[in-house]
Amino acid sequence: MDIRQLQYFVQVADCGSYSLASQQLFVSQPALSKAIKSIEDEMGFKFFYTYQRKQKLTDAGQSFYEKTVNFLESYDVLINTTYLDAGVDKGHLNVGLSIMGGPALFSHLLPTFKEKYPQITVSIMEKETNMLKEEILKKNLDLAFIDLYHIKNPEDTDNFEIFKIAASEIVIVASRENEVAQLKELQYSALNNRNLILFNDGHEYSGQVRNDMKLMGVKPNVVLSSTQWDFIMDMVANDIGIVLCPYYIYKKYDNPKICCIPLDEKMGRREIGIIVRKENYRTRACMKFLEYATDPASYDGIQNLFPYKEEQR
Known part of the structure; x- marks a missing residue:
């Protein structure tokens, strides 16, 4: 064997x-x-x-x-x-990406990281946050990019070391023809009875949105759900409904027919970070990536996607 x-x-x-x-x-x-x-x-x-x-x-x-x-x-x-x-930066890195917390940051980091460390190979696992946490505890992953909304209980802080990387507002995206497009900001209560589009109803992110609205006593009219952001943004542009999403997702779609409106509640904000298992041996590849990913200089060029980083508020 x-x-x-x-x-x-x-x-x-x-x-x-x-x-x-x-x-x-x-x-x-x-x-x-x-x-x-x-x-x-x-x-x-x-x-x-x-x-x-x-x-x-x-x-x-x-x-x-x-x-x-x-x-x-x-x-x-x-x-x-x-x-x-031997002083060689070599090895393999297993990275987890939550659908909402990982791809935008990781896709920016990976090309420059690979350029700096060409002998470190990388494999990626995309799952919901709770499943990624389990994979880290099983030692199937070295680290994961997640929405820190899901790190809430003492068990998580006992199990994981947390590196806060960036923060992004949850914004309302609407057609420029929609009446909310004229507003400078919105309260959750203003979503009552409005036509709302959800990203993949039943997914962890839509669960967050529903939970936040429930806490605020909001009852929107959910008219559509989809797993495809490009389709959702097309539907928003055609004024089928409005959608709540992280600001960095809105910025990916250069559509002159849509606009974003900030929410005035603190609930409308998400922190993105990296989690690793505590008290666990870390490979050289993992240590080098953490060193690189926690260096602010590694994020040059994407500040426009994450304009609400903690130090800028």
């Missing part, structure tokens, strides 16, 4: 599924199954059994899993210590 096969085994155990593990590892399911079968044959016992369409560890598989996780952690320490001693 080799390191790669052991990594495959741990991924299947963590995912409870060959198909999901194959997607996250970017290998075919047959190749993954063959690798696991090879280790089972070498060890002389089965790792998994199927229960309710999930792959569960056998008793022997559980014992092997625990030892394998410890071995892989020691292997990572060994490899990265060698690079550290």
Whole structure:
């Protein structure tokens, strides 16, 4: 057996599924199954059994899993210590991106980071924030860009180190033909009974919006939901409804038919940050990325997307 096969085994155990593990590892399911079968044959016992369409560890598989996780952690320490001693910035970085908290910042950082550290490879996992937190705790991710709205309870602060990166207002985006376009700012109460478009109703962000409006006693008329921001902005431009979104998303769409109106409540603000697991060994790749991502100079050129950073308020 080799390191790669052991990594495959741990991924299947963590995912409870060959198909999901194959997607996250970017290998075919047959190749993954063959690798696991090879280790089972070498060890002389089965790792998994199927229960309710999930792959569960056998008793022997559980014992092997625990030892394998410890071995892989020691292997990572060994490899990265060698690079550290040699002064080589090399390794692999597993990054999580929440749909609302990550892509705008990360897509700006990655090209310049790769230019500076060409020997550090990067893989990306896009999920909702609560799932990303679980992946970090399972050590499947080194770090994640998230909306810090979801870091609320003592368990989170016990588990994660938090790096605040930027903040962006939640704004109302409306057609210039809509009556709200004439206003300098809006209160949540002004959304009562207005036609509202939601981003992917049922997604964590729409849940935030609904929760904020509920706290403010607002009952809008939800006329449409979609997972595509370009479609949503087209519908807004045609005055089908208005939408609440982070300012940086509004700025991505250069549409002269739409405009944004600030909300006057503090609730209409989101902080974006990076979380990493506390008390966990950090690879050289992870340390270099955190160093780069927390340097304000790394964000030159996108201040117009995040005009409400903490230090500027």
